[in-house]
Amino acid sequence: MDETEKIMKTIFSAVLLVTTLSVSAQNLGDLLTSGLNDAERFANAYTAPATEAVIYGLSSGWYNSADAKPLGGFEISVIGNFTGFKNKEDKRSFTLNVADYENIRFSDGSQSKQVSTALGDIEGVEILVEDSNGLFSEPFELPAGLSAEGIDFVPSGFIQGSVGLFKGLEVKARFLPKVKNDDVAIGLLGAGLQYDFTKLLPADKLLPVAISAVVGYTSLTGDFNLNDTNVVDGENQRLETNFNTWNFSAVVSTRNIPVINFYGALGYVTGTSNIDVLGTYRVTSGPFQQTYTDPFSLVNDVNGVVATLGTKLKLGFFRINVDYNMGEFNTLTAGVNFGFR
Template sequence: MKRITFLLAIFLGTLSWAQSNINDLLAAGIDDAQRFTNDYLAPVSEGAIYSISGSWYNTADAKPLGGFEISIIGNLTGFKNKDDKKAFTLNTADYENLQFTDGSTSKLVSTALGDIEGINVVVTDGNVFSETFELPSGLASEDFNFLPSGYLQASVGLIKGTELKARFLPKINTDDASISLYGFGIQHDFTKHLPADKVLPVAISAVIGYTHFDASYDFTDTSVVAGQDQRLEMDINSWVFQAVVSTRLPVINFYGGLGYLTGKSETNVLGTYVVTSGPFQTTYTDPFSVSANASGVTANIGTKLKLGFFRLHADYTIAEFNNLSVGVNFGFR
């Protein structure tokens, strides 16, 4: 797959198994292909949910009426030490037509985040016909141990301690792939209602944010499988609910938050596929979809440097997938 940007490469690179493996997987039948693909993609989908969902704030001190800030935000979501997300146990008893070539009934195989290679399976009809192929490995086998994300974000202050937020990544296109992102959020500063608001050393806020991410990868021209309009489409939707506290100093401030994230990813295998190898040769149209869910508590701590209209911030989030976020901000008030 072409890699026009680093971000595009990582997100859609996790779907590029289709170029070398979709014919093999479909040769095992729809049910087996769907079961394997769901287990294979679930961890990277979960990691992507965490990657795009954070960084809604860099202070608990909501902007006053007319105050605004525009940010360029980048995230790195790591999985280097998450062995439980890099492999799953494939038990042949759960599959109708898939067996290991060495006679094993179960073993660890790679997910889209993993690095296990050289696992061979055979598809057989139990009689004469059979097809042998190698299961795909994942990102760690290419020395990638994190998922990146990035977007533009804007915040504007309204009355009574309320701040509206929006994030956006314009659609990035190549000849065969595209990604885009948008989201909306709201922050409310409860300390703005206190009589001593102007002299309090800290601010306390609540933040709610929604993020939508979509990606598509068209591999019709790769000639891996005969057919038409062959593509993968991924959609992610997530919500975060967070309580935030921060200092209120002129130049350098510190902030932290505790919250809850919930999200869902859905990947659709679309188009027409003419399987011409293996014992189950047939034609499939829009063969299947797989989905993954993520939810859990998140906690972060960060710091922000403010020099007039120019600001910098960085924070680290501890969650099911830990995340480092860095932002360059331009703002007024």
């Protein structure tokens, strides 16, 4: 495996595997011992904040100016997003109340406790899986999350291009080349439009600011092969994940300043994550020994308002931009851009 594949597999593991069922895939087997309903309920609560963070990250990076490019002007960008959650205590844990579950109890007899999400760091919480008669129980420890591994952000990255068309209109596309090996496959595609309303004015080039509307769509798809992780006996075990996001923004920026310009935006983010747990899983321990085929899917819908502040440094064909997106999750975006107007 070359260095590029290693980097992409690391990103994939952070964005896909850890944000689905567990920092360790072994926990899927533990969850299924509690029965399908309990496993699905816990997995939904555990993964939802992390998939939300991914959606906010993927929705960022669509613009670095409100000043649309003229006909034939283009820009190629390498963009990285870092969605932080260090201070998001409400996203790093959730309340597990055993009354909401059919077969799960806390080992110490507690009715409810704060437990880790896929972003959290709460470790050592032990639960018991019991049958309805209380005659059989099996303990296991709930998984912690990314913070327990010393990671307080979810990364994403892609290549993005933009081209100016007729007056005021700019088209955009983003992609991450398909990366695939024995265990991991991931790819990203997206498309967007920007329309600069100030180009409608007769003296637009003399104005100190530009105002644009931007809409962008991003789709991230990924597969992770579980067959070699010893999750639980079975065949063709895998995760298939799809993230779809939309960003609708009103953008304003300074213009005609030779070296540095500033931009800001108010936007609306909406998106959906879908994680399918596929294959055959044979649970051979605990009170609910059973075979499951394609046991469940995890779906999470996200909507929220985002405000952005950023700056762009121009050095001829070479440009650097940095912005900070403030919403339910905050995202730092950095871009290296090449092109001409």
